[in-house]
Amino acid sequence: MARAKLRDVPDLSDLARPGAEIAVRVTPGARQAAVTREGGLVRIAVTVPPADGAANAAVLRLLAQAMGVAPSCLEIRRGHRGRDKVISYSG
Known part of the structure; x- marks a missing residue:
């Protein structure tokens, strides 16, 4: 299964500080x-259903893409x- 690329990903590179903790609200x-940003909260919608950790892996992939890490x-x-x-960023 091919992974979809997001077109309008917000630039979240300012969150890429070692030790940073990011509050995320997920819609599986x-x-x-x-990926959207509302103040200090990042909202991530993934197409994967919440089964066997697949949605968590998709969330990490999308957040990493938005952060550029x-x-x-x-x-x-x-x-x-x-x-x-x-979610924490280790750098």
Whole structure:
């Protein structure tokens, strides 16, 4: 399955500071993948259903693309099974 590329990804490169924790609200199973920023909260919609961690992996890929970093630099600290997550950037 090919991964969809986002066209209008916001520039979140200012969040790419080592040790930064990013508050994220996730919408799994969305019609279209999207990344938006509302104040200090990042909203991410992924088309993948929340099964077997696939949605979490998609969230990390989209956030990494918006931040301009590798997905391996991101880790979910809190909220593995919920919609509200805290993701840390290790740099």
